[in-house]
Amino acid sequence: MPHKKAKQSIREKVRNEIGADLPPQKGSLRSEPIPKSASRILNAQNIRDDFRKKRKSCEERADNEGRVGKRQKKTKSDVKSTVQTTLKIQPGESMQHFNRRVEDDLRPLVKSAMQTARSRERGAAREPSGPVDTRLEKKTEKKRAKYREEEGAKEISLQLPPTHPDRPKEFASVNSSAPKRLNDIAQAPPEFSKLPRGATAFSTKKDGVLSMAQKLLMEKERENAITRYRELKSSRKLRVDTITP
Structure with a gap:
């Protein structure tokens, strides 16, 4: 079959017949x-x-x-002619060198184009954009002045005089002799001179503390409640036993 390699003996025979001292072919390095x-x-x-x-x-x-x-100095026509003739990649030239050569050739053209564009922009900026309407400006100035007057009148009306000018303010009345700090140790519980909101009377320290006699009465009442509960349970149990046959 043609795609198969020939035998080694046949290949060696062909190689010996061709020889080694041959002229360079088309794909050699010289070309x-x-x-x-x-x-x-x-x-x-x-x-x-x-x-x-x-x-x-x-x-x-x-x-x-x-x-x-x-x-x-090269004129624009000379530059254009040289650019048109030289902007071709040479045989064996790399892309890096070709790009550099193109940039060097086109630099004067780009510079002149930028200068002309800047000069045109300056000329356009110096020229007036259009006729100025003085009537419109006067109307806007009148509207602005009217608006300022209205705003000033509103501010004057909002600034009401104080009802009690001689009375000290809240922050002026709250003064303490010793400064209060975050980690200060309290020596005694606080005492309030005024009742808080929703409170009817002050609660003293003795409120909620029971004496010995009161404790004895509470114990007796507890025992009585327990005995009554047991009697109630036993009576219910007897009633259920009598009803069931």
């Missing part, structure tokens, strides 16, 4: 393009020579025009 970073290193001398030639030509052109040692 691959060199990366841009590597080509800069290999062709460093040529790049320097080209740069020196360009600089020399610029200086000669400036000397002819009377501007020694200065380069000519």
Whole structure:
């Protein structure tokens, strides 16, 4: 079957017939393009020579025009033409270097566009937005003045005079000789001079305390209640026994 590998003996025989000293094929490294970073290193001398030639030509052109040692400024048309011709990725150039080259080429165009936009904004801000209606402004001013007068009259009416100006206020009457703190120890229970709300009379300390005679009476009454309860239970039990056959 064609998809199966041939035997090892057959493969070795074919390899010996072909040999090892063969010319490079299409997929060899020689036909691959060199990366841009590597080509800069290999062709460093040529790049320097080209740069020196360009600089020399610029200086000669400036000397002819009377501007020694200065380069000519590129016009917008020159920049556009160079951008249109150079904005293409070169063989072996990485995307990082291509993006950097594009930004360098488009920077003057972006700068000029930003300057023109700013100048237009300044001109629009200086120009008046439209005719000002003086009548409308006068009406609004009158309404505001009327509203202020009404608010002032309301505030004066709300400020009523006090009924008892000579009487001290609540916080002025509540004074104590010793300051009260959070963790102070109470030496005695509090004593109230006025009755609280809903109370009819003060309760003394002796209220609720029983004497010995009262305790004896309470014990006797308790015993009587217990005996009565037992008698009641026994009478009910006898009645039930007599009724049932």
